[in-house]
Amino acid sequence: MTSPFAIESTDLSKRYDDEIAVEGLDLAVRHGSVYGFLGPNGAGKTTTIRMLTTLLRPTGGEAKIDGVSIADRDAVRERIGYLPETPPLYPELTGREQLQYVAGLRDLPDAEATERIESLLDRFDLDEDADKRVSTYSKGMKQKTGIIQAILHRPKVVFLDEPTSGLDPRAARTVREVIADLAAEDTTVFLSTHILPVVDELADTVGVLFDGDLVAEGPPQKLKQRAETGDERSLEDVFLEVTQEADLPSNGATRTEAR
Amino acid sequence: MSVGHAVLVARMELTHRWRKTTGRTSQVLAIGVGVLFGALMVFGVSTAAFYIGEGIASGEITGAVDTARLAAAVVPLFVTLMTALRVVQTSGSLTAADGMLTTVSHREAVGGVVLTELAVIGSIATLPVLAVSGTFALGVGDPLTFPFVLTALALLVLLGALLGFAVGLGVRNLIARSEWLARYKTAIGVLLFLLYFVAVSSAETGSAVLPLVDAIGASPLGWFADLALYRTDANAATLPAVGAVVIAVVAVPAVATLASRLAAALWYSSPVQPEEAAREASQMDAVAGVPRPMARIARKSWIRARRGPIRLVYVAYPLFLLFPFLQAAFVSGSVPTALPPLLVFYGAWASGAAFSLNPIGDEGPVLPVTLATPVSGRMFVGGLCLAGLVIGVPVTLALALVTGVLSGLGELALVTVALTAVALPVAAAGIAVGAGVLFPRMEEVEVMRGVETTAPSLFAFGLYSLVLAVTGIPATVVADPTVRGFAVDVLGYSESVTIASGLAVTLLLAGVAATVGYTFAVRSFDDYYLG
């Protein structure tokens, strides 16, 4: 188990009936790095994350999390934290109860759980509202509670599906700082988003998914300079270019180039 | 105010509701059944209208105006009540209110909502109103009767709808302004529903409502009867008939304005939010002797039930079946021997149904996280069973013992009932998780009018109730003296042997059912994938 990669996949694929959601995905994400998973809506980001978190059975290929095959669900679940697209909260519980609940599911010792929960609530500016019911929370507060439950057990690999959606700028900055801290503590962060600046600032590597295909991958800096001329482009330009295949004549030139 | 905007708002709202409704098989089925019954009713009422018309024309029926005054009271009363109910529950607001209120004026928006409601009511009322007016005119044998009856009926429905709208919005305003009402509105709603239920099934209600109908019939609303029968009944007077039209011309815009004011007051007020300020101490405590994940899952179920009891309203439904027995016990002052075993059945059924009948679906948006933690199927399923049993077993046992003693069950029968009161809930928990995992229900459904939550699927209910019944019946029948006597006669064993064997069969079945259901649920959870 001396793999240098926290997340590895080979030829990972998922098809629903006759629709291909993810096709032949090869990933290699180093320990302690931040991987930004970009792609327009419907590209297959959520499907990929669900396969890597053992929630979906791939229809092809395989993947390992921290050296453990995703077929070994229990071992993988010990190692990961996960924030789904929809905040995973019961409306009737208070924020604190929700976090104690998830800590309990993971069988975290009470003292350790309490210490972690309190410090994270404080960090995310939620301590004031932690005893109010989730049903009274704003979208941002729900999202923050969802992020805390994903990291409170100090997982080795964290999957965040659209972590900054619905957050105000201040909360979004907290999330960025927390992600940076996680990486500094050698936690691997795999985050999907279609908000480019988040990735531009944080990610060590960016992968652009389009129609289930990884159409571009590399460090943000390199991606931005990939054009023939060597000019620096914005990540947005890159994103738009590699994901507009459908609008172009079918020579596939853009795609090959971007890879 | 632009009428065009109001029409546009109404069209969008109608399209939205149509899609939402037709997108669900259950709703489409409900509408189909509704249309079928509606058609039968329209047929019946129109036929009656025809013969009444004939009777009036031939002089067989006299004093038709007086009777029609009562109808003139009942029609708008009914429409008002129905519309008010709809407005209070769901439809008094716009689907995308925030966006809408910033683009059109509130008058246009409320115009749109009123038009929407009128369109809905119109689509329901047009056919019966036309049919009744038409067949009545046919019966009378005078074509000119038709426009009079039609006008009167249409105006009454329109008035009723607008009035109902205003009343409904008035109630919503009260709810939006009173913290007390806002906090207890579901409880009050359930209470009113129960009162309604009792009122409908009680014989005295009729005599209480009649004076009210008489009073309304004697009011100017009764004038619409004169309008309707103007050409038919010699007793119908000109002045009231004209008066009815005047009332409509004055009241329709007046009530519409009132509704518009109330809507503005509602939409631009910031409703009190009872939960906003409330802080609640965490109830996620440990449960003695129970592993941590299991304890938290049970606690979670209890907290959710306590703070959102409406989710569990279905657990109370079978009580309606028990109602006659309870009533009999109260009236006669003696407990029937059938009551203890029935209570055992209900107690067992409820303790399984409350928390365990939809293990996967109840997780809602939390499911992906539950599945992404290492929590085992044994912990998860066990926690849900625990949640029901900790409450269900003691309550069922207490009910069984108290009613058993009061009903004078013999010692042996009492022991049987007591043992069943423990065994059956345990079996219920196991059967429930099994059936619930086999038939999960993910999407929200309407458990009461206007209240949507994830309730267990009907298949889960059916399978669960059936298996539970089969499990419990052997011990139950031998507890009842009459049935036992029969069994003793037929089987030829002594009374105690009969009781003991009934109990043994139930205990055996309970053990098997609980084990099979529980094991199946645990395995299914451990192997569960989202797709």
Ligand SMILES: Nc1ncnc2c1ncn2[C@@H]1O[C@H](COP(=O)(O)OP(=O)(O)O)[C@@H](O)[C@H]1O
């Ligand atoms: N349960 C499902 N059944 C059928 N198709 C699905 C299902 N879930 C996702 N898809 C399809 O798979 C594709 C990828 O979806 P998703 O992974 O949610 O994309 P993203 O997260 O990038 O927006 C989409 O075309 C979507 O319609």
Ligand SMILES: [Mg+2]
């Ligand atoms: Mg997605």
